Amino acid sequence: MENDSTDPRRASELLADLEGDRAALAQQAAGPAWYVPAVSALAAAYVAVPLLGDDPTPVVSMIFGGVLALSVLAHQQRLVRPRGGGVAGAGLVVALLAVVLLLLSVSFGLVAGGLHAWVVLPALAAGAATYALVRRLEAVVRRDVHRVR
8 A cells, every 4th residue: 555645536545445445354254144043043952951851961062062163163264353342242242141041040940830831932032132142243343343443
């Protein structure tokens, strides 16, 4: 990029090109299309774990392993690897954990009360909340990439 130009029109063109490059980078910082639905399905399955009875450890291990594997695959497929989402991103992650754990406790309560069929509601709510919050987290990360100066 030239930095010795005194022509205002040329400087404006260069700035417009730079803005276009930032927008393209922000677009490429998005994760794969399959990532958010897959993680949302795993969160819903995690909230439904109380239906499995006394020892759901193998299933919980598989769910956490699945989330880890999906995260690694998504990170490898990103064309641009952005840094974290900062304070806003950390807040979204904490909110997601709080919502999923709250819904998990609701599921345990429903199973303890013998209302097994109703566990589908907190499971679906966990999937929907995960979908919304992870999409929001990706938007925060893309916005941060777009703002890099």
